Amino acid sequence: MDREREREEQQRELRTLRTEIAALRRRLEHGHPAAALEPEPDRFCPEDPRAGAGGQEASRGLEARLGRVEAGISLLSGVTGVRIADFSMTRLELPGSGQSAHRGEHGLRILRKGYLAGECHTLPFQLEFQLLETQSEENSSVAITDLGIILEPMEYSELDRFVARTEEKRDLFLFFRSLHFFLEWCEYRQQTFQHFKEKHPAVVQLPGGPAADSMALQSPRVPGFELVVVWTVSIDEEGKVLPKLDLLTKIPEQALTLDEEVVARAPRCFRTLLPLLGIEAAIESLIQLLCTEE
Known part of the structure; x- marks a missing residue:
């Protein structure tokens, strides 16, 4: 003691x-x-x-x-990218003991309540959790017995499911690791969309803004012909962040004489280009294709 x-x-x-x-x-x-x-x-x-x-x-x-x-x-x-703004830790009474510390057959047991607030890549968060610390002559251990997470309202609906899974697993390391990589990918996507909009303003359209998950590429030669790059970021059950890019095509009626097989192969060809050229170079190749005059 x-x-x-x-x-x-x-x-x-x-x-x-x-x-x-x-x-x-x-x-x-x-x-x-x-x-x-x-x-x-x-x-x-x-x-x-x-x-x-x-x-x-x-x-x-x-x-x-x-x-x-x-x-x-x-x-x-x-x-x-995690910045801590506030932290506190207080003792709680153990259930049934009426004390903040209790020595039983497994050693000294201490229950604490923690509060943590801060930002991860400018996204504010608040955490409330309980820690059960067990100390014995052989070893000591700390386990999270309860976890609550509050994130500021935001446009990333994927985080709602992630927060629910993290609270169930009571894994703080998983929370910070996955949240960091998720927001890092989202920031990179926004910067990439904004870069192409500034570089090719006549071709690139961002109907949902640079923070959205899609970017439209409009042909300056064929009105109504459009390629849409859909870039999603998700978090799987194990907390791994998974970015995924797909290509959608929008063809006007006057362009239906184009080779339909070529149009159908466009999304598959784009996915093939991604690991070979990288995200930015693959998107740039699409834009150059639309801007090339016969």
Whole structure:
């Protein structure tokens, strides 16, 4: 129990340091450097000379640890696109025990409730979960016993099914990994559609906007002839992100004299081009085909 109380005390000290650092940054950002540098009472640096050296040493140690944690979080945010804005962890009473910790035949059991909020690629999220920690002489383990996920309303209907599956599996790693790759693909799709719209404004149409899942390519030589690139992004049962591109054709009546077999083969040929040329080069080849004059 002494080790547990010591760990909780260190966590409280780290939270206090984070609050003070955040306040210092806000002062500097609002143009008050002098006020930010004014000395403030600090419980980690007591005025009592008998405790001053030890308090300052402990403070420096905590600041160094906090710096390493913040550097790790910054690196993680850059790699995953996940930014944490708020976090809290509190103890709950164990069912039937009336206590936040209970020692049974399997060791010490502690139930905690966590809250996590932030953004993943600008998409806000909130997580509420419960952790059951079991400690024994041989080993220790932590299991998520309950998980609730809230995502801001958005246009990605695929995420509704994904969130429901993740809450059922209670897998936080799966949630962050799959959400990161899903949003990364959606952002790449939007940037690609916007790129071609700016490069070929007479041919490329985005009826649903650049964030939609389809892009229309209209022939400048045959009015009404249109190729539609449909680019969907889904998440399977195992959390794997699956992008898929298909080609649809729209042929006006006056162009029905075209070789129907050629038109029928167009989607299959496009899927063949994708692994050979890549997404952007395959789409560019379609646009050049429409712009080529006989």
